[in-house]
Amino acid sequence: KGELLVIGGHEDKHHERLILRYLARRVGSGTLVVSAVASEEPEELWEEYEGVFRALNVRHVRRLSIESRADAESPKSLRVLKDATAVFLTGGDQLRITSMIGDTPVFSRLVEIFASGGMIAGTSAGASVMSETMLIGGGSNGSHRIGPDLQLAPGLGLAHDMVIDQHFAERGRIGRLLGVVAQNPRILGVGLDENTAIALNPSRGFRVLGEGAVYVVDGATVTNTNIAEEERDRAMSIYNVTVHLLTQGDRFTIATRTPSSAPAESIEKELGAAS
Amino acid sequence: KGELLVIGGHEDKHHERLILRYLARRVGSGTLVVSAVASEEPEELWEEYEGVFRALNVRHVRRLSIESRADAESPKSLRVLKDATAVFLTGGDQLRITSMIGDTPVFSRLVEIFASGGMIAGTSAGASVMSETMLIGGGSNGSHRIGPDLQLAPGLGLAHDMVIDQHFAERGRIGRLLGVVAQNPRILGVGLDENTAIALNPSRGFRVLGEGAVYVVDGATVTNTNIAEEERDRAMSIYNVTVHLLTQGDRFTIATRTPSSAPAESIEKELGAAS
Numbered sequence: 001k002g003e004l005l006v007i008g009g010h011e012d013k014h015h016e017r018l019i020l021r022y023l024a025r026r027v028g029s030g031t032l033v034v035s036a037v038a039s040e041e042p043e044e045l046w047e048e049y050e051g052v053f054r055a056l057n058v059r060h061v062r063r064l065s066i067e068s069r070a071d072a073e074s075p076k077s078l079r080v081l082k083d084a085t086a087v088f089l090t091g092g093d094q095l096r097i098t099s100m101i102g103d104t105p106v107f108s109r110l111v112e113i114f115a116s117g118g119m120i121a122g123t124s125a126g127a128s129v130m131s132e133t134m135l136i137g138g139g140s141n142g143s144h145r146i147g148p149d150l151q152l153a154p155g156l157g158l159a160h161d162m163v164i165d166q167h168f169a170e171r172g173r174i175g176r177l178l179g180v181v182a183q184n185p186r187i188l189g190v191g192l193d194e195n196t197a198i199a200l201n202p203s204r205g206f207r208v209l210g211e212g213a214v215y216v217v218d219g220a221t222v223t224n225t226n227i228a229e230e231e232r233d234r235a236m237s238i239y240n241v242t243v244h245l246l247t248q249g250d251r252f253t254i255a256t257r258t259p260s261s262a263p264a265e266s267i268e269k270e271l272g273a274a275s
Numbered sequence: 276k277g278e279l280l281v282i283g284g285h286e287d288k289h290h291e292r293l294i295l296r297y298l299a300r301r302v303g304s305g306t307l308v309v310s311a312v313a314s315e316e317p318e319e320l321w322e323e324y325e326g327v328f329r330a331l332n333v334r335h336v337r338r339l340s341i342e343s344r345a346d347a348e349s350p351k352s353l354r355v356l357k358d359a360t361a362v363f364l365t366g367g368d369q370l371r372i373t374s375m376i377g378d379t380p381v382f383s384r385l386v387e388i389f390a391s392g393g394m395i396a397g398t399s400a401g402a403s404v405m406s407e408t409m410l411i412g413g414g415s416n417g418s419h420r421i422g423p424d425l426q427l428a429p430g431l432g433l434a435h436d437m438v439i440d441q442h443f444a445e446r447g448r449i450g451r452l453l454g455v456v457a458q459n460p461r462i463l464g465v466g467l468d469e470n471t472a473i474a475l476n477p478s479r480g481f482r483v484l485g486e487g488a489v490y491v492v493d494g495a496t497v498t499n500t501n502i503a504e505e506e507r508d509r510a511m512s513i514y515n516v517t518v519h520l521l522t523q524g525d526r527f528t529i530a531t532r533t534p535s536s537a538p539a540e541s542i543e544k545e546l547g548a549a550s
Contacts, residue, residue: 143444143468143487143520169418172447175488178520193418193510212418213450213510224536226522231539235468235488237522239534245418245453247501247512259514261499264506 002114004158004200008166008192008212009091009124013052019197019210021271023088024056026119030085031060037100038092038125042067045090064106072104081109086119089126094136097129098155107156120158127166127192130200132157135165135176144175147232152180159202161254162188168215169193175236177217182227182238185219188257198252205253208246209267216244218257277389279433279475283441283467283487284366284399288327294472294485296546298363299331301394305360306335312375313367313400317342320365339381347379356384361394364401369411372404373430382431395433402441402467405475407432410440410451419450422507427455434477436529437463443490444468450511452492457502457513460494463532473527480528483521484542491519493532 003026011019023032034049036042046063053061064080064087066072081087087110089097101107114120120130128134137151138144152163163180165173168191177189192198193212200206208214218241225238246252248264278301286294298307309324311317321338328336339355339362341347356362362385364372376382389395395405403409409430414420427438438455440448443466452464467473468487475481483489493516500513521527523539 143471169447169450172444172449174447174449175444178518196418196510211510213512221517224534226536234539235471235486235522236520237488237525237536238520239536241518241520242496243453243516243518245511245513245516247510250512259499261501261512261514264509 001117003119004130004202005119005121005197006127006130006164006192006200007121007123007197008127008168008194010194011123011197011210012195013048017052017056018268018271019195020052021056022199022209022267023086023119023121024053024058025271027058027086029059031062031083032058032086032088033062033064033081033084034088034090035064035066036090036092037066038094038097039090040092049088049090066100066106069100069104072101072106077106078109081106081113084113084118086121087113089122089129091124091126094125094128094134094155095153097125098153114158124166127164129155130159131155131162131164132160133163133187135163135180138176138179143235144179146227146229146234146236150176150179159200161186162190165189165191167194169212174215177215178238178241179227179236181217181219181241182222182225182236185222187219188254189217191215191217203254205251208248208250210248214246216246216252216259218242218244220257276392278394279405279477280394280396280472281402281405281439281467281475282396282398282472283402283443283469285469286398286472286485287470288323292327292331293543293546294470295327296331297474297484297542298361298394298396299328299333300546302333302361304334306337306358307333307361307363308337308339308356308359309363309365310339310341311365311367312341313369313372314365315367324363324365341375341381344375344379347376347381352381353384356381356388359388359393361396362388364397364404366399366401369400369403369409369430370428372400373428385431389433399441402439404430405434406430406437406439407435408438408462410438410455413451413454418510419454421502421504421509421511425451425454434475436461437465440464440466442469444487449490452490453513453516454502454511456492456494456516457497457500457511460497462494463529464492466490466492478529480526483523483525485523489521491521491527491534493517493519495532
């Protein structure tokens with residue numbers, strides 16, 4: 001029932017703030033919990049986001065501080081999440097998120113918030129963790145190689161049948177996303193540029209918000225790839241991938257894997273002027 | 276009748292040298308003319324390539340020195356090209372090549388060599404100039420924007436219906452190539468990684484050689500794009516692009532726009548061991 005707000009990193013915090021305004025609007029009079037579990041400098045991130053969300057008139061903003069699995073199992077953390085209607089995961093290292101909260105009461109509570117219609121939002125590392133399988137590494141300079149170039153790990157599993165990548169065009173990550181899709185075209189590759197997000201209903205589809213593009217890599221049409229070959233250091237080949245670049249307003253339906261367009265302004269109108 | 280050898284830059288000159296061996300093999304007992312017209316340091320490039328081609332047993336290697344349009348019109352330059360069966364254009368700035376040799380006797384002679392079955396080879400800037408329209412600039416950081424982000428110029432026109440880009444994955448250039456294809460899906464986008472080449476028969480197709488991948492962007496399937504919209508600084512959207520990543524041995528047929536595969540080793544066997 002819930003919505004995921006998946007952000008490609010470096011979302012605007014000081015000007016238009018369209019993506020964070022969208023989040024603030026969804027929170028409304030509810031409670032937003034911010035967790036910088038991904039980061040080794042959680043203090044600074046908390047202060048920055050708290051300021052931004054307060055400026056956007058989110059009245060109830062609370063901090064979830066997790067620096068160990070013990071924190072993710074503590075009654076104190078669960079108290080912070082008690083009334084939460086939305087949770088925001090900052091950037092940092094996606095493995096910090098999953099290794100600290102995976103299979104803990106905090107994780108169960110996130111799933112509960114989401115299942116009961118709340119919003120789980122995440123940027124950068126906080127975006128990657130949304131899917132069942134997540135990218136944690138992979139060379140983005142040069143052509144993608146079959147074999148050791150791709151590093152995957154189990155994510156939080158809130159989004160299904162897709163792998164999400166972030167800082168996408170900025171860090172030239174199309175190769176590694178094509179690599180994941182070549183491994184298994186069941187997976188839809190979704191690459192988010194910076195200051196760009198998808199508002200995702202995992203069983204239906206998503207809408208694009210923000211400045212950049214969302215790359216969708218659909219392997220359903222693929223006819224051939226060498227990804228399963230033995231030779232480890234060869235460049236990867238893949239034929240007939242379908243690629244979409246979607247921008248603000250565009251929607252994507254997951255069941256049919258088809259994009260559709262809407263005016264970019266529709267979202268701005270919906271959110272009203274920047275406060 | 277001729278063949279184009281189009282190289283994505285930084286081809287190996289000191290180890291395997293597969294791409295340059297392919298060129299040397301094609302030259303055989305003929306005459307190879309090297310031009311560093313693209314470069315502001317032609318002397319160094321000439322010395323380097325002369326050494327490499329001599330090491331690869333090309334007996335007749337000559338230097339075509341062009342630093343002005345007058346040079347490209349001089350009888351001396353035409354004498355250098357008189358017996359040429361292959362011409363190699365080094366990297367540098369593609370506009371130096373086209374602005375100095377466009378519509379000169381040297382250019383006519385290149386066309387003649389090509390039409391009579393010779394080989395025109397080029398790396399980096401020397402690769403981009405092969406097509407009728409060539410890329411000379413375009414942001415490769417961040418998502419591609421409609422409007423001023425894409426800089427095109429008229430190329431040498433030896434290859435038709437395609438735009439060639441180089442240093443492709445290394446410089447994250449997929450966005451700008453998608454931009455050209457969005458402008459006109461008649462054009463096939465061909466992006467060459469470094470140390471990677473296509474041996475191209477412009478009316479038939481090409482074969483891939485070298486270490487990296489060749490990205491083919493086919494817009495025939497495109498259903499929608501915002502590239503023609505007024506708003507200049509928006510990110511570009513495009514739906515249903517077909518993308519192929521081809522690697523060594525793979526072939527591509529232009530008439531049908533279809534890839535086909537062959538073992539990577541076939542080219543190595545064909546060329547024999549490194550000398």
